[in-house]
Amino acid sequence: MTQFSSIDALRAACRDVPPPDRAAAAAVASRQATLTKPPGSLGVLEQVVGWLATWQRRAMPRLDRVEILVFAGNHGVVAQGVSPYPASVTAQMVDNFAARGAAINQLARIAGAALRVVPLSLERPTSDLSQAPAMSETEFLEAVQAGHAAVRPDSDLLCLGEMGIGNTTAAACLAAALHGDGSASPWTGRGTGLDDAGLQRKQAVVAAALDRHAAVLDDPLQAARCLGGRELAALLGATLAAREIGVPVLLDGYVCTASVAPLARLAPGGLAHTWLAHVSAEPGHRLLARGLGLSPLLDLGLRLGEASGAALAVPLLRAALACHAGMASFAEAGVDGCCSRTTP
Template sequence: MSRFSSIEQLSAACNDLPERDEQASMAAAARQDTLTKPQGSLGRLEELAIFLAGWQGRAVPRLDQVAVIVFAGSHGVTARGVSAFPAEVTAQMVANFAAGGAAINQLARAAGAELTVVPLEIERPTADFTAAPAMTEDEFLAAVSTGYDAVSPKTDLLCLGEMGIGNTTAAAALAAALFGGKGADWVGRGTGVDDAGLSRKAAAVDAATAFHGAALSDPLAALARVGGRELAAIFGAVLAARCYRIPVLLDGFVCTAAAAPLARLRPTGLAHALAAHMSAEAGHRELLARLGLKPLLDFNMRLGEASGACLAVNLMRSALACHAGMASFAEAGVSEK
């Protein structure tokens, strides 16, 4: 049975979100000002430590339990020639994850993170959203619930990612639904489509927004109608993390688009999330700007799989190492200014 049995129940959960622990944030900021460095000299590393403290509710946060969850789904829109790779690659890559052969396996290991891969009915693609809703209400709620339930309340930091041939087209359609614009404004080359493939992607997005029309004005309906199961699951995981006050690292374009409905439902809905990196996918920069998210890294990556999110874990660990391990001026016997 799904955790969410109706859109109304899900919508209510999205509008009843806890905020960060301001006392913990202030205590962390105060600690930063006592450490043996000029105030603010570690720049965003200081901000990251305070961010972690606020959401974990601890003046000195920890990163003992770092989770990486990759959700996988299949898309009916691939029949419209929107990907350079065939649809069966989704299942093949899920098997590669299980065998430890993908980039995310290596990056998770290097970051000291635990990787979980969650396939969502990858043998059964969503409907082609240019001519029908991608998911029924029940399918959508089941996928959101799966994502929510994949998150452990004991997690210190959550990295989210995806795998799904065709899902950059779904992400572009969702971005267009949430923020307006034409398909050409949001689509990119994804898996490496040529110019003709890029045109097909833009046409698919335009066909979808025309077909669904005013129904896309509701962010949850937009996610159900033009998203995919893995996008819905990411949304559920982001919601769960907020309810548990777990800080989140979002991966690239698809992951950010999947989380965006929460910000459209509530302006501070993604306050617990950071953009791990700036994807090379065309629409990601604009999407981050619309959400007010400043990426931590810009490595020209466009793989997905939570690869950029996982890479940023090491930045978080560096921020925490300085925050927790540096001596204060008093402890070190160093004169303050």
């Protein structure tokens, strides 16, 4: 198992990622051209099959083993009043996941996906990121390592999500640091339901954090350490591991996308093995998706987290693959193709 002894070692791993399997993508395109439909008529459904094949590294992709990983962490910045919920809710929701009482439990069942929840030192919140680095280098690397180790190599598709009261503040900080112009407000939303006064307070906290850590914001991994959280770091580690072992990834909402944004800064195509499942109601998420060049599959106004949007996208991918694998070719069906007759 890969061990990250330092941030420099992690940086090297993020930059040395496997390329796409273009032969697998070509095999999908070749089969698509023979199927009983006008070329390109299934739109994005055709594209996602090619994407699955590319990163599974097989000519005919499959979705037999779909896994949802939800990482949970607590944040010291909650003390600043950036959420209407107390930090204790994080552990309570982890218990709710275990009791199968949360939205993601229902969505995972419908998607035919296995759900695993990984709590990360919930008894030890990160430091208040507006006053100090959220994590030491050791804490950051431990969280990245936990995410990296959690990915199973026999997965066909990985859906990523998170739970952590206060983590949209961390996401806003990281997104603004990597893709903003120094302004906090465009990246900072109401999270779990802040009122106007709460939103202004949250924006001030994000601005203070960006100012405090300005010296490290040119380094994506140091920015993630200072402005993120354990669950965000674990999401980065899991996404890196998936790239290394050939597992395509469905990203969930704002927190998830901000967590993996450093990978795009560290290597060209660093997020090519990911697809954005949905764009959330948090205003910063749409900005971040645009900055990363990610096109969401769904736009449903969700702002729950928990990998809920990623789970909802799984049946869409199953439908795309069913069409690709199950449709007859023009020759098999005895249907004239668009180029099967020559013009006299």
